[in-house]
Structure formats: C-alpha cells, structure tokens
Amino acid sequence: MLFALGFQTEEELAPVATAANGFDLTYAYIIFAMLGIGLVVIAGLYAYRYILRNFTSVRGKTFSKIILQVTLPKFRHEEESQRGPQKEQVQEAIAAAETFFAALGGLKAEKGFHAWLHGRSDEFSLEIVVQKKLIKFFLVAPANLKEFAEQQISSAFPYAHVEEVEDYNIFHPKGTILGSYLAFKREYAFPIKTYKKLDKDPLNALTNVFSKLPEEDGAAFQFIVRSARPSWRDRGIQIASRMQQGMKMQEAIAGKKTDSKGFISEFATLSGIASKDEKAQEKKDHRLGPQEEEVVKGLEEKASKAGMDVCIRLIASSTNASSAQMLMQNMLNAFSQYNIYEYGNSFVKVVPGSVKKVIQKFIYRTFDHRNKLVLNAEEMASLWHLPLPWTETPNIQWLIARKGPVPSGVPDGPEKGDVQLGYNTYRGVKTEVWMKSPDRNRHMYIIGKSGSGKSETIARFALEDIKAGHGVAVVEPHGDLIERILQNIPRERIDDVIVFNPSDLERPMCLNMLEVKDESMKDMAVQEMIAIFYKLFPPEMIGPMFEHHMRNAMLTLMSDPENPGSIIEIPRMFSDTDFQNKWRSKITDPVVMSYWVNEVDKTSDFHKSEMLGYLISKVGRFVENEMMRNIIGQQRNSFDFREVMDKKKILLVNLSKGKTGDVNSELLGLIIVSKLQMAALGRADMPEEDRKDFYLYIDEFQNFITDSIATILSEARKYRLNLIIAHQYVGQLVKNNDTKIKDAVFGNVGTMFVARIGPEDVE
Known part of the structure; x- marks a missing residue:
C-alpha cells in the first residue's frame, strides 16, 4: 500500500513517494528510466548498425574494393603440352592454391566496435565468371589489402598475371536472373571432399557448366572469404573428442550419450561423480570403427588448417526463364562432387527469399552472415583455384605470353639522354624500364x-x-x-x-640528290642514287651500261656546285645538244670529259637513241609526274x-x-x-x-x-x-x-x- 507523508515546514514540500516498507520509489523510477533509455539506445544502435551494414557501409566498402583479373599461360613449359596429367601433378598444382588460402586464413580477423558497427572490411571475393562465352577468374580485394593479395597470388602462382580491371556485367538487360546460396547439411565442423580425395581436378566440373553457354548468357560462382576467428576449431575438436570417448557421431554432435546406463550414468559422467578409474576404463575399452576413425580424422584434419568464413553465391543470367533455371541447376549439381554423404558434409541449396537482394549482394560483394560457412584452406583450394595446364574446359581466358621480371642491369630510372621504354608489372610490382643513351x-x-x-x-x-x-x-x-x-x-x-x-x-x-656541299661527297651521292635505282627496278633492267651512263651524266650535272642540275635533267643531257654543251663547259674532271668526247661523241645517232630510250624508261616516270617534277626538279634543297x-x-x-x-x-x-x-x-x-x-x-x-x-x-x-x-x-x-x-x-x-x-x- 502506498501513502504520502506530509511534513510542514516554513515552505510546503512535495510529498515523497515511498513503498509500504519505507523504500524511496524515486530511485526505482530513475533506475527504470535509465534502463529504458539504455534499451532505446541499444535498439537505436542496432537499427543504426543495420542501416550502416545494409546501405551506407556496403556501398562504401564496394567502391573501395579493387577488382583484379588473374590469368595464366596455358602451358608454362613445353613438356606440359606434350604429356597428360598425372594425379600427383594435379594435386601438387592445386596445393599452390592451398598456400594462397592459408595466407588469407592467417590474417587476423577484424574485431572491436568499428567492426561490430560497420561490419568487417577484410573480406575477399574469389570469382569464376563467364561473360560473352569467355571464362575469367577474378580476385576482388579491399584497397588496403590489394598489395597483399597480389603478392600472395604471385607467390602461389609464379606465372600468373594480375591486372586491375573495371567491374564486369554478366546480366542480360531483358533476361531472367536467378540466384542461390550454398549451405552445409551438417555442422561446419564436418569436412567436405577435397582435391586430395578426388581423381581429377574438381575445377573442371565447375567450368564445364560454362563451356557451352551462348554469348548473351552470363553466370558466376562467387566465394566471399574472410579469415575465421580462432574459436572455429573448437567445435570440430569437441566432436572428435566425444567420439573418441565412446559417443556415436550423432551423440557427439548433440553432446549427450544415450546408452543402456541411462540418465544416471550420463549425469554421473557430466557432473564428475564417476570415478577417474571408471572414466579411464571406459575410454580404454572403447575402440573406434573404421568409419568413425575416418570421421574423427576428417574433423581433426579440418581443424588443423587455416579456417575462413565463406559465403558461396551462385548467379545465372539467361535470355529466358527455362534456360536460366537449367543453368542454375547445372551449377548446383557441379558441387555434388564435394559431398561426403554419410560421415561428412554435403552442400545443399538455399533458396533466397528475394532474388533482387541476392543480386544486389552479388554486385556489392556483401558477406551474408545468414549463409555463412566455415571452410579450411584445403577445402577452399578445391572450390576455387586458377586453371591448370591440363584443364579441359574450352573458352578459358589464358594469358597469351608469360610475364617476367626486368632483367638485372636494366636501368629503372632516367639519366640524361635516356628514354623510357615503358613499365614492367611482375608479381604486383610496377617498375619503370629505361633505355640508356649509349644503348640507343x-x-x-x-x-x-x-x-x-x-x-x-x-x-x-x-x-x-x-x-x-x-x-x-x-x-x-x-x-x-x-x-x-x-x-x-x-x-x-x-x-x-x-x-x-x-x-x-x-x-x-625541293629535294635534289645532286646538290652537295662538299666535293668529297659527290661520288657518294652518285653511288647512292644508282643504288636507289637498283632498289626501285629489277637488277636485270639496270645493268652496268645504265650505271655507267647515269654516273657520268650525274657527275656532269654536279660540275657547278653553285647551280647544280637535277636528276630530271638527265634525259636532256642526251637529247638536247645545246644543253649538253652548256654543262660540258663546266666539267673539270678529265675522266668525265673523256666520257663525252671519246664515247658519246663517237656514238652513232641510232645508238644514242637507244641509250636515250633506256634512260628515259627509268627516269621518265618521275619527269612526267608534275608532283615529282616540282620536288626533284629544283636546284636547291x-x-x-x-x-x-x-x-x-x-x-x-x-x-x-x-x-x-x-x-x-x-x-x-x-x-x-x-x-x-x-x-x-x-x-x-x-x-x-x-x-x-x-x-x-x-x-x-x-x-x-x-x-x-x-x-x-x-x-x-x-x-x-x-x-x-x-x-x-x-x-x-x-x-x-x-x-x-x-x-x-x-x-x-x-x-x-x-x-x-x-x-x-x-x-
């Protein structure tokens, strides 16, 4: 019962609410108010977190990601193209991808208030995409981890070429788009079948789905990956330990043993009442069966390697609904090769409530916590790795030529007279390549x-x-x-x-070959001009006589250095007597003068006409062409x-x-x-x-x-x-x-x- 006590003083005081036992209710109101405010703040914080994670932060993180396309040469060595693959070779090649994922799984998982509020930003996206009938492999990394990603790819795949590209678009503007997630049938602690237990490269099954798609169709396998927290191993180790203590697999998963001893035995064991000798004797007497040993071994092996939180998203786009449905079903079926049905894990399809949201999360590469899996490095390498030299799928985009580092001794910085040849990008390192002036x-x-x-x-x-x-x-x-x-x-x-x-x-x-500044260059100019005619005409059309007449005619036209002749005037030297005499008067070389006096002057008109026709047939085409005549017919260059x-x-x-x-x-x-x-x-x-x-x-x-x-x-x-x-x-x-x-x-x-x-x- 509540009542008010009134105290009369000089001033009227408000009554104080108390309980029947004398407890001051004001404090209770304050506490309840603070709790209410706290709940409102927490609710508001969660609402703000939801908005950030699903709208603002998603877009911000998307635009801060770098899209890297990774390509490899089809064959790294000639012998790879000449022999088929052995199982050991395939496994050894895929193991390179395992080292890559071990590095990703080894990153320290982000935590703290910022990670809780905005979501983690250390997520990578590994993607296998078919676009316009071409199968491509992408690695999408946060901007601050781009260099790390490039270095790890280059370390695992030395011949890989990593190139930053624009984002791709696999969607048909008027087609049907389907999306799906993959989940585990059992707890994440149970392993799937990996490449070490498969006879062939598991990538073939994934890429073969894309091999016969029409050009307008598109599809993608998307694996959003981030390092898992260390506690992910605890569950697998716990189940394995329980099975080693005598529990069946389902009992180990549930954490309860339902044997003939019933509730009392279970209570005694869990509460510690059972003696140490009884526990030890029970553990000693229990022997695992072959199948149980495989389960325990699988659990322990999975927990022994680097783990990653993974979200697997499948997207199919086609021009019509039936084709899109068939493509999606084929993509889902490709994962059946990884299933261990009885004592391991299997993939199951998760139908999303909204295809639009799946597509949006695919585009933004959002990690969906509701569809989170945990896989270790070996399992991820089985799901995504670069194509091997023996990958049989057609239409894979291979690297046309191998990349290599800059050879030692090549300058990577400019000096006076050097010229930049370009850039060399190798293993994520971009190096300037210069050519030294002495080499030039x-x-x-x-x-x-x-x-x-x-x-x-x-x-x-x-x-x-x-x-x-x-x-x-x-x-x-x-x-x-x-x-x-x-x-x-x-x-x-x-x-x-x-x-x-x-x-x-x-x-x-003007371009006059017969103009020379130095008398010593005359012979060279004449010889070069004759070589030019040999270049322009078949050798059998030139011959020694043509060369002899041309040489003397050109030397004559070069007799006056101040006013030299040109090659279009050569025919006139044999057809115009006045023109010939004009130039003969300028000759100072006795050998050239002897040519005119002792050879030309003593030649009959008939043979002169033959000589003229022979020269005109070679030079005439340039004389008769107005453009050429204006260029090579002037005296001065x-x-x-x-x-x-x-x-x-x-x-x-x-x-x-x-x-x-x-x-x-x-x-x-x-x-x-x-x-x-x-x-x-x-x-x-x-x-x-x-x-x-x-x-x-x-x-x-x-x-x-x-x-x-x-x-x-x-x-x-x-x-x-x-x-x-x-x-x-x-x-x-x-x-x-x-x-x-x-x-x-x-x-x-x-x-x-x-x-x-x-x-x-x-x-």
Whole structure:
C-alpha cells in the first residue's frame, strides 16, 4: 500500500513517494528510466548498425574494393603440352592454391566496435565468371589489402598475371536472373571432399557448366572469404573428442550419450561423480570403427588448417526463364562432387527469399552472415583455384605470353639522354624500364605484325626525344604517325619543325640528290642514287651500261656546285645538244670529259637513241609526274640536312603512299635517308664531343634503305646518327634471295624490340 507523508515546514514540500516498507520509489523510477533509455539506445544502435551494414557501409566498402583479373599461360613449359596429367601433378598444382588460402586464413580477423558497427572490411571475393562465352577468374580485394593479395597470388602462382580491371556485367538487360546460396547439411565442423580425395581436378566440373553457354548468357560462382576467428576449431575438436570417448557421431554432435546406463550414468559422467578409474576404463575399452576413425580424422584434419568464413553465391543470367533455371541447376549439381554423404558434409541449396537482394549482394560483394560457412584452406583450394595446364574446359581466358621480371642491369630510372621504354608489372610490382643513351647509339630494331603497336612505340619514343630537345627525323609511309606527332609537339619546339609532305602541291619542297656541299661527297651521292635505282627496278633492267651512263651524266650535272642540275635533267643531257654543251663547259674532271668526247661523241645517232630510250624508261616516270617534277626538279634543297642534324631540328617526312604513290614514295624516302646518311658522315670535320645525338625513325624501313644500310648501322653511330627502324616481318628484308639487308640489320643493331610476330620470324 502506498501513502504520502506530509511534513510542514516554513515552505510546503512535495510529498515523497515511498513503498509500504519505507523504500524511496524515486530511485526505482530513475533506475527504470535509465534502463529504458539504455534499451532505446541499444535498439537505436542496432537499427543504426543495420542501416550502416545494409546501405551506407556496403556501398562504401564496394567502391573501395579493387577488382583484379588473374590469368595464366596455358602451358608454362613445353613438356606440359606434350604429356597428360598425372594425379600427383594435379594435386601438387592445386596445393599452390592451398598456400594462397592459408595466407588469407592467417590474417587476423577484424574485431572491436568499428567492426561490430560497420561490419568487417577484410573480406575477399574469389570469382569464376563467364561473360560473352569467355571464362575469367577474378580476385576482388579491399584497397588496403590489394598489395597483399597480389603478392600472395604471385607467390602461389609464379606465372600468373594480375591486372586491375573495371567491374564486369554478366546480366542480360531483358533476361531472367536467378540466384542461390550454398549451405552445409551438417555442422561446419564436418569436412567436405577435397582435391586430395578426388581423381581429377574438381575445377573442371565447375567450368564445364560454362563451356557451352551462348554469348548473351552470363553466370558466376562467387566465394566471399574472410579469415575465421580462432574459436572455429573448437567445435570440430569437441566432436572428435566425444567420439573418441565412446559417443556415436550423432551423440557427439548433440553432446549427450544415450546408452543402456541411462540418465544416471550420463549425469554421473557430466557432473564428475564417476570415478577417474571408471572414466579411464571406459575410454580404454572403447575402440573406434573404421568409419568413425575416418570421421574423427576428417574433423581433426579440418581443424588443423587455416579456417575462413565463406559465403558461396551462385548467379545465372539467361535470355529466358527455362534456360536460366537449367543453368542454375547445372551449377548446383557441379558441387555434388564435394559431398561426403554419410560421415561428412554435403552442400545443399538455399533458396533466397528475394532474388533482387541476392543480386544486389552479388554486385556489392556483401558477406551474408545468414549463409555463412566455415571452410579450411584445403577445402577452399578445391572450390576455387586458377586453371591448370591440363584443364579441359574450352573458352578459358589464358594469358597469351608469360610475364617476367626486368632483367638485372636494366636501368629503372632516367639519366640524361635516356628514354623510357615503358613499365614492367611482375608479381604486383610496377617498375619503370629505361633505355640508356649509349644503348640507343647502337640502334634499335622493332619488328611486329600490323597492329602490334610499332607506330605507337615510335610516336612515344620520338615525342620523348622531341621534349628532351634532341634532333629527330621521322620517315613513314602512311601519314598517321606524322599527324599524331604534329599534334603533340611542345610549344617551345614549334619553330624547329620541318614537315616534308609531297602531296602538298601548293607549297612543294625541293629535294635534289645532286646538290652537295662538299666535293668529297659527290661520288657518294652518285653511288647512292644508282643504288636507289637498283632498289626501285629489277637488277636485270639496270645493268652496268645504265650505271655507267647515269654516273657520268650525274657527275656532269654536279660540275657547278653553285647551280647544280637535277636528276630530271638527265634525259636532256642526251637529247638536247645545246644543253649538253652548256654543262660540258663546266666539267673539270678529265675522266668525265673523256666520257663525252671519246664515247658519246663517237656514238652513232641510232645508238644514242637507244641509250636515250633506256634512260628515259627509268627516269621518265618521275619527269612526267608534275608532283615529282616540282620536288626533284629544283636546284636547291629547301632545307640543309646537315643543319637539321647539327641544330637539332625536327624533320617529319609524310610519304603517304595513298597520296604520293608507291614508287614515288619510295624514291623520296630513299633520297631523304641517303641525304641524312651523307650529312652524318659529313660530321667527320667536327670534333666528336661537339656531335649532337640525332635520332632517325623509319617506319617500314625496308622501303627506304639500300644495301648501304650496313654502312649506316656500323659507321653512322660514330657520328651520333641513331637509327630506330621498324617493319612487320623478316621476309621483307629478303629480295630475290638476297639477304644483304637482313644480314646487315641482324649483324649490327644493338637492341631488338619484338612485338607479335609469326612462327617463321620466331625461329
């Protein structure tokens, strides 16, 4: 009974509530209020935790994860492709994956208030995916554990290539999507069948499900993995211990022994009333049967290895419901190979209440605690590992070529004159690769099929040289490379650029092979011009007589260094007497004069006409072409090749065959390369320390070089003319069984840059 006591003082005091026994109820109200507030706070905290885990944190953790695609070469060694797999080899190969999962399971499980509130962030996702008929393997890792994941993959699979990629999409926009989880039939402490007890690679059964899917279908096995807390082992050890003490498997699971001794015996045993001797005698008398021994052994073996919390999610997407259902059923059936039905564990299907939520959790790679399994490293390696060389499933995305580390001695940092070749990514480590300036002086040879990146490589190297302030010349027969370089010329080097474009008819640039600055270069210019004609025409159409007449005609046109002639004037030397006499008056070489006096003048008109026809048939095509006539018919070159080299200019030669023509393009390219060669050799009059590096890039170089390429490769290096030559296949260097150019290239280049090539070139 409650009542109020009133005390009269100077001021009226409020009555104090008390119980009949005199207990002050105010404290009770305070306690109840605090408990209520505490319950509200706890409920609010759990509600906040639910929101964080299912909305905010999920999205945040998803966007902080790194998606890594892992690929392997089909065969690491030649002998693997020549013999079938042995069971021991398969198990040894899969054991590599076990070491990987042992490392994941060895991570310290996150704990504390932050992990409780937001959920753990140390979860990995291992995925086998089919997308557009291609089977791929992914490892998704938290950003802070990316390096760890890459290192562990590289350690377990030395030949694996790990590449960060964008997320994939396996869903058909108008198709049917199904999702499912896998659970255990028994407690997680019981093991499943692993690769050590299977005759074949278990991965084949999983990937074969994907082998015949149409291109528009997609599917994925997703294993969300995180390290388990150490206490996960206790249950398996407990069950094994109970069975060793005489309990049957079901009794050991339940923790109760239902033998003939009944309740009293059980109570005595559990309470400790039974004597130690009785317990010891019971343990001594009990012998496990063969099947029970297998169960105990399996429990102990599972508990002896690193454990992981695992969530297994299956997703199937197809254009229609029946196909999606069949695909999902096949995916589920693939896991039956792991089942130990009587004395072990088995996988069972868990039908989700909402397919939409399953898909959402698949996309966000969320760990679903309601479908948590515990697997050890051996079991996980049986479920997910990279394909083996003997994996029979077609459509697996293999690594085309093996990856390797940067060889020792290759510089990984720049010095003056060095050029960056690119990056090497090996075992998760990205290393810059540089080429030293002395190595570049020994020339570079680039070979690769069309589309393998030769022009891209040339453009990048040339732009690096341009930005570094070097002299550069680029000769190429397509035009695209020149346009790309022009678009990326630094502003401070615009005034150094010279663009030679024959198809620009409004502003033709002169290119006269017969103009030389030094008298000593005359013979070389003539010899190069004759070699050019040998390059352009079959040798049987040239011959010694053509060479003899051409040499003397060109030497005559070079008699006046101030006003030299051009090659288009050669026919006039034999058809126009006045023109011939004009040049004969300038001859100072008695041998050349003897040619005109003792040979030409004494030749009959009939034989002169034959000679003229012979020359015109070779030179006439260039004389009659207006574009070529405007270029090679002028006396003075539009620019000085020696000045281009010494003053570190940028010469871009656009010899697009589509605009210029094949033969015209080759002639102009041959002349330009010869001019650069002569300019380089002319540096003999300059002290070696004053010679600046000049880089000559030639794409499809077989069109623009003569047999004198050996001279360029061996001699030009001394004069700091560094060649970077590129083409598609070795056969382009052999003409009419003549291997001079091929031998010169392979015998002199210091660096070879090999892209994708054919089998003959590999040999």
